[in-house]
Structures are given as structure tokens and as C-alpha cells.
Amino acid sequence: MKLPFVQIDAFADRPFGGNPAAVIPLEEWLPDAVLQSIALENNLSETAFTVPAEGDADYELRWFTPACEVALCGHATFASGHYLLGDRDAVRFRTRKAGVLTVRRAGDGYAMDLPVTAMSAQPRPEIAAALGVPDAPTWASATDAAEETVIVLLEDETAVRALQPDFRALGRHHVMAVPTAPGTDTDVVSRVFVPSFGIDEDPVTGSAHAALVHFWAARLGRPSFTAFQASARGGRIDCTLDGGRAVLGGRCVTVIEGSFLL
Secondary structure, three states: EEEEEEEEEEEEOOOOOOEEEEEEOOOOOHHHHHHHHHHHHHHHHHOEEEEOOOOOEEEEEEOOOOOOOOOOOOOHHHHHHHHOOOOOOEEEEEEOOOOOEEEEEEEEEEEEEOOOOOOOOOOOHHHHHHHHHOOOEEEOOOOOOOOOOOEEEEEOOOHHOOOOHHHHHHOOOOOEEEEEOOOOOOOOOEEEHHHHHHHEOOOOOOOHHHHHHHHHHHHHOEEEEEEEEEEOOOEEEEEEEOOOEEEEEEEEEEEEEEEEEO
């Protein structure tokens, strides 16, 4: 079996930036074990699989890390939109837990809307300690539309960049850990760690910004702001809180096109 395969750097304006995602369009769903094996073979943060749909969406969409299927993935949705838009202005994806997600053209890039992940102040000392900042305040999510998210607020960008997490300790908790602080060149800076999903540090994470939009809009006193995820690859995201939706903007670059052989 020969499957179309494309690898796209999402939230990037050049190759080797942002977060690489594989996109594999299918005509019908393969067994879950095969989808998981393909994602493990790709060994990227996420592999996105799509199947044509009717009604409220153009495609069904699922995402797999090397270790598991996830409820919400922003960057691989962004990459899927980049690949599948064609001559349309927007493309809609029906997902299993996060509802219908839309990627649309916006200037020389794209805008994607995700469900907001609401955050509330909750003590999560085990997450802060695993990040090496045991006294930092924490906020946690409560939704089944995305993976459990814990935001850890730090003083400044230098503190975020200096983190050296204990991945073994962090991996004992099935959460996405998101340390964040005010930025220098952007309004907000963050990093994202998800070792329990097979991803020690994710390069650029759309689903984390669905939580950061809710968290920072209130603190900044405005619905729109700029964000930078300070991984080794790095990526900038334009963020807007629009009611119950997080609108994330940026660009994509296709770096590999070919076939996946089964």
C-alpha cells in the first residue's frame, strides 16, 4: 500500500523552524494499531491522518504522537490545513473530542481556531518541582476536549529558557506542562514538555496556546497578543481570544513530499 506523505514545518516561515508534522491523507480509516505504528515510525511530535467527510466538515482528522492518540493537536491541524486547503479560503476538520476546527487563509499565512482551554489556579507542586521551580504558582485545566494542561508562571523569559526539567519525574504525570512568562520580543514566551506522550519538549504547540490565550488575555487586559515558544527550533504565534475560541495565526513551510509504503 502506498500512502501520500507530506512533512510540514508549522508556525514557521522557513525550513527547520516551527514544529514538524507529518500529514497522511487517507480514503478510509486504517486500524488504530497501524496508525499508531506509522506515527512511531515517523517519530515526530504528531502525525495527522485525514479522511474525506461530509456535512459540517471537509475532513475527519486524528492525531498520533509516537506513543498515543491525542484529543487536540494544534500544529498538525495547522499543517493539515496548509496541505489540504487547495483553492479554498478555509477547510474544516471534524475531530473526535475537540469538535470542528477551521484553518483559513490570513494574509500570507493562516489562522486556525481551537476551543479555548480554560485554566484555574490549582496547586500542582509535583509539576512545578519536576520543572525545577518548586515555588512557582500553577494553573490547571478541566476539560476532555484537550489533554490536561498545567501552566507554571515564571518571572521572565530568562527563567523559562533556563529550565532543565526532570523528565523522568515529569513523565509520571499525564499532563502537558507549560512554563510561561512575559516575553522580551513578544508579549508572551513559553516552553512545553509532554514526556508521558513520548515528547520530552515539543517545539511549538498550538494546543498549549489554546490554554495560554485564556491565561494571558486576562493578565494583559486585551484579547490579542504575540507569543513565542522558546524551544531549540522556536516558533511565533499570533494569539487572539474570540469568545470561546482561541484563534492562532502563523505560517507553514512544506519540507518533504513523498509516499509512505506499507
